[in-house]
Amino acid sequence: MKPLHLDTPLLRAAPGLFPQAEVWLKMDALQPSGSFKLRGVGRLVQEAAAEGVREIVCASGGNAGFAAAYAARALGMAVTIVLPETSSPAVAEKIAARGASVLRHGAAFDEANAFAIALAAERGARHVHPFDHPLLWKGHSTLIDEVLAEGVEFDAVITAVGGGGLYCGIVQGLQRHGLNEVPVIALETLGADSLSRSLQAGEAVTLPAITSIATSLGARRVAAEALRLAQSHPTLSLTVSDRDATQACVRFADAMRVMVEPACGAALAALSVHEATLARFKRPLIEVCGGIAVSTAMLATWTMSA
Known part of the structure; x- marks a missing residue:
């Protein structure tokens, strides 16, 4: 691909x-x-799309979330990005402008990612990790x-x-x-x-x-x-x-x-x-x-x- x-x-x-x-x-x-981030996140999202996944969830401080939103929209997938409270409103706005649903959870990435994993499991979506x-x-x-x-x-x-x-x-x-x-x-x-x-x-x-x-x-x-x-x-x-x-x-x-x-x-x-x-x-x-x-x-x- x-x-x-x-x-x-x-x-x-x-x-x-x-x-x-x-x-x-x-x-x-x-x-x-x-x-x-698009290099790796794009690869993960493309793999999910090839497997028939319709929605992805990604926790991010900003850049991985924007890349995930970009990739998901390019492939016609729904996307939710979970930002920690430390991410700026401007970053949230930029990600939302790419068509992503943006949620906030936790004081740092760890808490946001745990929430994203649970949310993906609840929705039957694919969790996309930003670096691991x-x-x-x-x-x-x-x-x-x-x-x-x-x-x-x-x-x-x-x-x-x-x-x-x-x-x-x-x-x-x-x-x-x-x-x-x-x-x-x-x-x-x-x-x-x-x-x-x-x-x-x-x-x-x-x-x-x-x-x-x-x-x-x-x-x-x-x-x-x-x-x-x-x-x-x-x-x-x-x-x-x-x-x-x-x-x-x-x-x-x-x-x-x-x-x-x-x-x-x-x-x-x-x-x-x-x-x-x-x-x-x-x-x-x-x-x-x-x-x-x-x-x-x-x-x-x-x-x-x-």
Whole structure:
């Protein structure tokens, strides 16, 4: 079946945006869903449609919900998105405008997802997880296929990590092409750093709460597969502050004329904030994951509050 996501542009970063002279940007902010999420979520929804499912239910902080709404409407399916209370009214409005029924439940993703699972079972609908499913990881892995098809060589992949679905897809894509030694630089904002804390502890850690403004990274516990891969594939887990992430968003908008959320800004901040640590990488690839919550007004608000 033809994928719902686009083969997004691979761009060389504007001169001076990063310390390295050659930085490649996989522009998934330009997906029809506004983020990379359509790669994996679209695959899951298409699979459900092929099995005759008529309705899907998805819990999300925003981006996966928008992708699920986009995919479901494209395939003529009913869709309900459950948002936690931390998601903004603007995000809820954008998802509803795609034809989804939007509900709110719980203070964080965990509570919203438990509600979504129960609701799907009650309705006989298909529950779509936003980051923890093998088909979803396979969908995300296509970004590596696309980069390699362009013939671009890179010596590291930099990505933001929330629940870990994107990270899993990137690692799987690298390993499928025999690039087992290419490291993944996994970025989180402080206060949404469940992978970093889990790696430090040597076991899965559940954050007591999400305190970062990067709510798209707001999974209190990273997927088990993400932690397993981070312990076996070359992975460097780093954190940045909310201020670092939002400043990176502003610099990126100025240089590349594309706006992204602070969740994406975490990855964009890595090369500058951790310049000494990452100086050995000469041709890094950054996954520009995007985000639907961004606007000129929100960019100003994040900048003031971070």
